[in-house]
Amino acid sequence: MSGLEKTTEWVYRGIWGVLTNWFRVPSEPPALPLAPGEHLQSFRPSEGFLRYLKFRFWVLLFVVDIALLIAWLGITAASFLIGLWLAPLALAVIVLPDIVAYAAIHLRYDTTWYVLTHRSLRIRRGIWVIHETTITFENIQNISLESGPLERWFGIANVIVDTAGGSQEKSSHGKPKENFHRGIIEGIDHPDEIRDLILNRLRQSRSSGLGDEHTTAPAWGTQHVAILRDIRDSLRQP
Amino acid sequence: MAQPVNALNNFNPGELERPDSSLLKYYALISLLTGPGIVVMFLPLFFKYETLRYKFEDDGMSMSWGILFRHEIHLTYRRIQDIHLSRNLIQRWLGLATLSIQTAAGSASPEMNIEGILKPEQLRDYLYSKMRGARSLGEDGEQHPHDEALTLLREIRDLLRKRS
Numbered sequence: 001m002s003g004l005e006k007t008t009e010w011v012y013r014g015i016w017g018v019l020t021n022w023f024r025v026p027s028e029p030p031a032l033p034l035a036p037g038e039h040l041q042s043f044r045p046s047e048g049f050l051r052y053l054k055f056r057f058w059v060l061l062f063v064v065d066i067a068l069l070i071a072w073l074g075i076t077a078a079s080f081l082i083g084l085w086l087a088p089l090a091l092a093v094i095v096l097p098d099i100v101a102y103a104a105i106h107l108r109y110d111t112t113w114y115v116l117t118h119r120s121l122r123i124r125r126g127i128w129v130i131h132e133t134t135i136t137f138e139n140i141q142n143i144s145l146e147s148g149p150l151e152r153w154f155g156i157a158n159v160i161v162d163t164a165g166g167s168q169e170k171s172s173h174g175k176p177k178e179n180f181h182r183g184i185i186e187g188i189d190h191p192d193e194i195r196d197l198i199l200n201r202l203r204q205s206r207s208s209g210l211g212d213e214h215t216t217a218p219a220w221g222t223q224h225v226a227i228l229r230d231i232r233d234s235l236r237q238p
Numbered sequence: 239m240a241q242p243v244n245a246l247n248n249f250n251p252g253e254l255e256r257p258d259s260s261l262l263k264y265y266a267l268i269s270l271l272t273g274p275g276i277v278v279m280f281l282p283l284f285f286k287y288e289t290l291r292y293k294f295e296d297d298g299m300s301m302s303w304g305i306l307f308r309h310e311i312h313l314t315y316r317r318i319q320d321i322h323l324s325r326n327l328i329q330r331w332l333g334l335a336t337l338s339i340q341t342a343a344g345s346a347s348p349e350m351n352i353e354g355i356l357k358p359e360q361l362r363d364y365l366y367s368k369m370r371g372a373r374s375l376g377e378d379g380e381q382h383p384h385d386e387a388l389t390l391l392r393e394i395r396d397l398l399r400k401r402s
Binding site: 032135136137139163164231 | 321322324326330341342362366367369371372399
């Protein structure tokens, strides 16, 4: 491990210490109540998701910094003195947000947790506002898998589960508000496994996932039909 | 760590009727953050805090608040679609959380926002255990101890057989 990596690691641990102690960010994964005999699996997005976020970040950084550099060079060409004065400022504008953004990516990755049991899933996300969503598989209406070309390159995909009633309202800025009827399992490398797990549970469920009870009037099954046939037969032969 | 379902038994949500007093602190703090808007922000929140009542029963819950505009919401646990627990920085410091309950109604915003509960995780897990699908899938289907139609049919068949 190089010196730089060690320093980064050390600084990052420090940030985590502050977060857990002062900002009360839980460092352990969320739990779910378990029935006896059940086990729980908790996981984070895959490493590929981190690489994907970083890659997007580097591309954006490159574009923005080149633009800033060109602007600064333009000013310097117009007036060397102003350019010289602006140099520290330009350097700060170019470098500082990058460090913050880089730390934010790691923190985002480290604070995202997915917990699955046989019956439900729980998703935790966020640093300033920690958001935890709990959905039972019984209530899921549909599952979709999404991945863009870049995400496929990094071998990751998003599994999106929707529950009933989901309408996405647009806020006044045109930016879609958070959809409460949706759980997004972002950036995982085994989406098929998760999809199959949830789909299996969905197939076993006989209800529509709208709060209907299983305790409806018992339908007539094969046993009933067999006896009815017996009754008909015994009526036929006088 | 993961707690088993029956560990929740010693948590009694029926005792929860009023929000904790730290909710008022939280309301005061978020009003403070708006700066000059504090009076406009704080007064309605103060009255909301004063009139907020919760009622947790065996199969459903309700909450009500308001002086000028009364609000009352009732829902049954079985119809809960998903549960969201969100905590911002101030709420975490005060040990509070916003517990949002969603039913299958078409609105994108949550049907019920429970605020000012000191043990939000326990309440959430209680609601979760009452939610549909949280217990075994077969459990509800096996609730008819005897099938009356089947017994009746069997009796009719046997009577007919005896007569013939």
